[in-house]
Amino acid sequence: MQSRALVVDDEPAVCGLIYGVLMSAGLEALALTKSADVEEHLRREKFAVILFDLRMPAPDGLELSRQARRSGINQMTPVILMSDDQSTSATTQGFAAGASFVLYKPVDKGRLVGLIRATQGVIEHERRRFRRVPFRTKVKLALDRDEWDCETIDISLNGMLVQAPVSLPPGSYVRIALQLAPGVKPIVGHGSVVRLLSGNKMGIQLNRLSVTESARLQDFLLPLILRDREESSTARA
Secondary structure, eight states: OOOEEEEEOSOHHHHHHHHHHHHHTTOEEEEESOGGGHHHHHHHOOOSEEEEESSOSSSOHHHHHHHHHHSSTTTTSOEEEEESOOOHHHHHHHHHHTOSEEEESSOOHHHHHHHHHHTHHHHHHHHHHHOOEEOOOEEEEEETTEEEEEEEEEEOSSEEEEEOSSOOOTTOEEEEEEOOSTTSOOEEEEEEEEEEETTTEEEEEEEEOOHHHHHHHHHHHHHHHHHHHHHHHHHHO
């Protein structure tokens, strides 16, 4: 699937300019002129890179940057804050709010392309983290004194989609025991329910794994992720 960027600026002309630059760089883009519509997209979709205008009707770019960092799936996404205020205080506020880069207006296409390229390493790292591969295995979920035997549908370095006998409310903080292979010690930790699908399917973010358990998961999944990417590339060729 092609990566998608999020662009938010209350000036349609600026949105159109950036949209064209991003498309030429190989990124699909969702361009919005109303900042009030952004929060829902941040909760529901993982973006490759995000561009916010600093000065907009509330919420402005600073608040949107904070929302991105609180959103879970986009908390590590590169954020480029666009500003016509070149003062030190504005730049400091931008970085404090969670911006990765500041791009001054009027937007220079060459500078924008350079920033996009600078984020590519981060984007590729994030793509691997969030790339889901079909993988069915047993996983045990527990909440308070209740416990359920479930099965994964797909899994990434950051989360998993599971088939469960029940649906838990989004935000539920669950204990996890993920069985990667028969006879192998399960990966244990905690995660949060971040989305619900029909048929008692739940998306769970693996946001509370120890360094050791994260490394075990990465060692197991990376070969599967690379193989899945190669198979996808072959199928498109």
